[in-house]
Amino acid sequence: MGADLSALLKESWTLVEEDQERVAGYFYAHIFTAHPHLRDMFPVQMQLQRERLLSAIVSTVHGFNDLERTDTYLRQLGRDHKKFSVEPEHYALVKSALLRALRYYARGGWNLQFEQAWSDVYDLIAAKMIAGANEDDSPPYWYAEVVAHERRGRDVAVFTCRPLRPMLFEPGQYCSLETHYQPRMWRTYSMANAPRPDNTIDFHVRALDSGWVSGPLVWRLRPGDLIKMAAPMGSMTLDRQSKRDIVCVAGGTGLAPIKAIIDELSRHHNRSRFVHLFRGVRTRDDLYDRAHLDELVAAYPWLVLTRAVSDDPTFAEAEHGNVSDVLRRTGPWQNHDFYVCGSPAMVSATLRAISDMNVPRMRVRYDTFA
Known part of the structure; x- marks a missing residue:
């Protein structure tokens, strides 16, 4: 995105x-x-939808720092929007409404330059999303049957589902899920395993206080239920060409895609790349799946696990502090590949730590969940 265009977006946003x-x-x-016929494409509860719109606008205003990553994301996003039955003509309706809203609240400060800047950026985004949808011949979503559901913590569930038709994905990716408990409300969750011969897929979900989707997935979902799964997204996938050792940093249920990457390495009988997994949580009670991780460490000599707790000073079986601080205290890690997944704050702090180690950006792959 050009500097002049970026400046116009930022200046207009201040209005x-x-x-x-x-x-x-x-x-x-x-x-x-x-366009009242479009209302059925959106959830009944619109608060989070409005927040997502604002997040998308703010991200646009601050520009695209990684053009290759952004291009991939927008194409995947266009494919993902097939689940809403979005057609190319809908993009023009959205553009008109967005410009109208910006123009109205900018009042007298709006001008033709601002109008053209937002129009150009929107057209670029829409073109990439439409291209992504057109390039993909997969269905809008997959139905999947829940075959197992287990509580593995006070507010965490791990469940397994089997798509009624196979869904191709890469370890480290995520997809949107919808249940009949909250129709038209989709939330993204990472697959927690590499593809299996029986096509089953694991998900880790923590119930949030206001989680319209996470709550039912943890408390109400049962074996036999059908859920919908949208197309896989995300670029935090294993670099199979690299021979470097790996550092994985997981916060909370950000453990899920990291487990998928470890699963992928184990299936190829990894013996050449050591993997050091840093797992960060607040207290010992947040260490769900602890026994299974210990089993993996015992089974694979190339896997090393460091647990970090930030708010549990009496817990003797972990390092103390934020996981990014624990990462800084160990190492050196300059010659490793990095995979990072967790909350926005955790990912940001970890990326700063990695940057301070002078690790090249191309060797860092990450996903952020809220």
Whole structure:
């Protein structure tokens, strides 16, 4: 994205930033009023949908720092939107509503340069999303039967499902899930295993306080239930060409894609690449799946596990502090590949630590979940 275009986006955003929640509300109100047939494409509860819109706008305003990663993401996002029955003509309706909302709340400060900048960026994003959808011949989503469901912590469940038709994915990727408990509400979760001959897939889910989807997945989901799975996304996949040793950093249920990568390495009888897994949690009670990880460490001599707890000073079986700080205290890691998954704060802190070690950006792959 050009510097001039980026500057125009940032300057125009200052005109509406204080009213950004109203911008989102106006945007959806206009779409649903002008095109009421589109309302059924959205969930009944719109709060998170508005937050996602704002997040997308802010990300656009601050620019795309990694063009290759952004291009891949937008194409995957377009393919993912097939689950909503999005058609190419819908993008023009969304563009019109977005520009109208920005224009309204910018009031007298809006000008033709701002209008053109937002129009150009939106057209670029839409073109990549449409191309991604057109390039892919997979179904809009897969139905999958839940075959096992187990609570592995006070608010964490691990469940296994089997798509009714095979779904191809790479270890480290994620996909959106929907249940009949909350129709039209989709949330992203990482696959926790490498592809299996029987096509089953594991997911790790923590129930959030206001989790419209995570709550039912933890507390209500049962074997025999059918869920919907959208197309896989994400670029935190194993670099099979690399011979370097690996550092994995997982926070909370960010453990899931890391387990998938370890599973992939084990299936190829890895003997040449050591893997050091740093697992960060707040307290010992958050160490779900602890026994299984210990079994993996015992089974694979190339796997080393370091647990880090930030708010449990009496727990003697782990390092103390944030996982990013524990990473800094160990090493050296300059010659390793990195895979990082966790909360935004945890990922940001870990990326700073990795940057301070002068690890080349191309050797760092990560995903952030909220």
